[in-house]
Amino acid sequence: MTLLRSILMRLLSTAITLFGVAVIVFVVIRVVPGNPIAMMLPPGATEADIARLQAQYGFDKSIFGQFVIWLSGVLQGDFGTSISLRQPVSSLVLNRLPATLELSIVALLIAIAIGGTLALMGTLRRDSRAEGAIDISAGMALSIPDFLWGLVLILLFGVLWPVFHISGRISPALDIDFTTNFYLFEALLRLRLDVLGDLIGHMFMPALALAIPLSAIIAQLLKQSLKETMHLDYVTLSRTHGYGETHVITRDALPNAILPTLTLVGVQFTFLIGGTVIIERLFSYEGLGNMAIDAVINRDLPLIQGIVILFALIFTLVNFAVDMLYVVLNPRLRHA
Amino acid sequence: MRDARGDIKRPLGLRLWLSGGWLLLLALAALLAPWIAPQDPLAQDLFTSRLPPFWESGAEPGFWLGSDSLGRDVLSRIIHGARLALIVALVAGTLTCIIGTALGLIAGYYRGWPDRIISRFVDIWMAFPPVLFAILLIAVLGTGLTSIIIAIVVIDWTRFARVIRAEAMTQGAMDYVASAQVAGRKRMGTMLAEILPNVLPTVVALLTLEMGIAVIVEAILSFVNLSISTDSPTWGGMISEGRTSVHQAWWVLVFPLITLFFTVLSFSQLGEGLKDRFDPVLR
Numbered sequence: 039m040t041l042l043r044s045i046l047m048r049l050l051s052t053a054i055t056l057f058g059v060a061v062i063v064f065v066v067i068r069v070v071p072g073n074p075i076a077m078m079l080p081p082g083a084t085e086a087d088i089a090r091l092q093a094q095y096g097f098d099k100s101i102f103g104q105f106v107i108w109l110s111g112v113l114q115g116d117f118g119t120s121i122s123l124r125q126p127v128s129s130l131v132l133n134r135l136p137a138t139l140e141l142s143i144v145a146l147l148i149a150i151a152i153g154g155t156l157a158l159m160g161t162l163r164r165d166s167r168a169e170g171a172i173d174i175s176a177g178m179a180l181s182i183p184d185f186l187w188g189l190v191l192i193l194l195f196g197v198l199w200p201v202f203h204i205s206g207r208i209s210p211a212l213d214i215d216f217t218t219n220f221y222l223f224e225a226l227l228r229l230r231l232d233v234l235g236d237l238i239g240h241m242f243m244p245a246l247a248l249a250i251p252l253s254a255i256i257a258q259l260l261k262q263s264l265k266e267t268m269h270l271d272y273v274t275l276s277r278t279h280g281y282g283e284t285h286v287i288t289r290d291a292l293p294n295a296i297l298p299t300l301t302l303v304g305v306q307f308t309f310l311i312g313g314t315v316i317i318e319r320l321f322s323y324e325g326l327g328n329m330a331i332d333a334v335i336n337r338d339l340p341l342i343q344g345i346v347i348l349f350a351l352i353f354t355l356v357n358f359a360v361d362m363l364y365v366v367l368n369p370r371l372r373h374a
Numbered sequence: 375m376r377d378a379r380g381d382i383k384r385p386l387g388l389r390l391w392l393s394g395g396w397l398l399l400l401a402l403a404a405l406l407a408p409w410i411a412p413q414d415p416l417a418q419d420l421f422t423s424r425l426p427p428f429w430e431s432g433a434e435p436g437f438w439l440g441s442d443s444l445g446r447d448v449l450s451r452i453i454h455g456a457r458l459a460l461i462v463a464l465v466a467g468t469l470t471c472i473i474g475t476a477l478g479l480i481a482g483y484y485r486g487w488p489d490r491i492i493s494r495f496v497d498i499w500m501a502f503p504p505v506l507f508a509i510l511l512i513a514v515l516g517t518g519l520t521s522i523i524i525a526i527v528v529i530d531w532t533r534f535a536r537v538i539r540a541e542a543m544t545q546g547a548m549d550y551v552a553s554a555q556v557a558g559r560k561r562m563g564t565m566l567a568e569i570l571p572n573v574l575p576t577v578v579a580l581l582t583l584e585m586g587i588a589v590i591v592e593a594i595l596s597f598v599n600l601s602i603s604t605d606s607p608t609w610g611g612m613i614s615e616g617r618t619s620v621h622q623a624w625w626v627l628v629f630p631l632i633t634l635f636f637t638v639l640s641f642s643q644l645g646e647g648l649k650d651r652f653d654p655v656l657r
């Protein structure tokens with residue numbers, strides 16, 4: 039009962055947050071001076087043409103009136119029509135979403151792989167020079183944001199030793215007849231290794247740039263809680279049973295040490311997704327973030343609104359999922 | 375047994391010195407820019423375009439770190455760019471710190487409805503991708519130094535508010551706060567005289583971190599051409615240009631990138647070092 043209640047409270051809180059985001063975006067972008075539809079007017083447009091377009095996009099109404107119209111549309115799944123691309127916002131955004139999701143998930147996996155390995159290595163060789171080296175490099179990796187790592191990677195693997203593509207998501211010459219825009223997942227399922235290789239060649243650097251700061255956080259946190267767990271009685275007991283240090287760490291300490299890291303990784307994963315905006319721009323990767331920047335530059339109000347709401351939805355869903363996962367993994371909460 | 379304390383202290387001191395030294399150097403370069411920059415950072419000359427740095431063949435004296443596609447001196451532009459970067463770091467960082475810390479203290483110490491309102495806003499802010507929020511704000515406010523500073527303050531106050539709220543809650547539950555109240559201090563007075571000094575180490579660490587972030591935000595905005603007018607040299611603008619011509623002239627990207635890298639690293643390391651120095655438990 040308590041669990042159901044807390045889930046409902048969380049959903050309510052999520053809805054309020056999303057509503058708040060919608061209100062703020064709406065108010066902020068309607069303060070923009072200048073007429074957003076001026077750019078789509080043909081040369082020699084009459085006053086009547088302008089008025090007709092204004093009415094078509096609802097710009098002749100008050101901000102409150104526009105918000106009510108927009109919100110009732112959104113609740114029915116209609117996010118309006120993009121001004122610069124003249125297509126429904128929902129289809130534009132959903133076409134780009136898979137690219138951003140794939141990038142974020144690959145980055146998360148890389149971060150977990152690097153961070154987890156470093157944490158295990160640091161715990162295995164605790165209080166040694168190796169642990170000191172891990173601490174220092176994690177501290178450095180953490181203080182440099184993804185944008186700068188992206189530029190460093192471009193120099194290293196795009197210029198100095200050009201092994202990866204520095205822009206785009208897939209080579210245009212490649213023939214793909216995929217049914218979804220989840221190219222990476224579909225290439226995996228269909229075992230199209232040529233496509234897979236090309237996608238990874240494009241995705242590796244942006245994903246790594248996003249992953250470096252998060253991997254440092256995982257390394258530090260997980261190592262910290264692993265070291266604390268290593269002092270507990272049950273771990274000592276396992277050691278007296280004659281299990282090796284690696285077994286003790288991965289089998290006995292890790293399941294308990296992972297919980298505190300998990301909650302923080304959830305929040306950090308939303309930061310990582312937020313980072314895709316500039317990383318996609320840097321690597322000309324055709325995802326949501328890149329589209330969002332274009333939308334802002336083109337003053338495409340319906341498209342900006344749609345993308346920001348989608349990002350907010352993803353962020354709140356990730357946080358929600360992490361909270362639920364925490365409940366599932368934590369035996370004390372599971373039976374509450 | 376080796377003395378572990380020496381091991382911890384030494385790199386700390388070195389870290390503080392290195393990061394402080396770099397920032398001091400940068401501040402001097404920014405202050406003295408018109409006198410020490412070897413060239414006019416805006417002077418275009420197609421005869422000196424894409425000169426390599428001094429150790430490569432084809433370099434020209436006076437263009438130590440080479441020149442960009444318009445023949446502008448890279449070193450002079452980095453030196454002049456330091457002015458804008460440091461102004462943004464100091465002004466935006468300090469304003470963000472004051473506003474965020476104040477809101478965090480109020481939420482964490484007073485609790486109740488102020489906390490509910492502030493925390494709700496933090497939740498909403500956390501649901502925005504920060505870079506997109508910044509770009510959106512600049513598009514609304516127009517480009518320019520003031521807009522950049524406003525955008526950074528509007529976006530980043532939550533960094534302070536979140537952490538300081540949590541710290542103020544912990545401190546507020548401690549005995550010394552209760553005894554201050556028993557002794558007849560007003561709540562406002564307790565907050566400023568008892569809680570604030572105890573969260574100050576965290577505030578300082580966050581502040582220097584925020585200065586580094588402010589420099590990055592400015593660079594990102596310049597990178598998408600939304601910062602200051604294109605005339606004044608900015609590191610982000612140079613990086614943006616260098617990114618497009620990286621195969622013809624790597625130095626246009628590399629030198630501003632190194633400068634930005636060390637600056638951001640220095641700000642955060644300085645913050646960590648200062649935090650350890652101020653922390654009464656570690657001291």
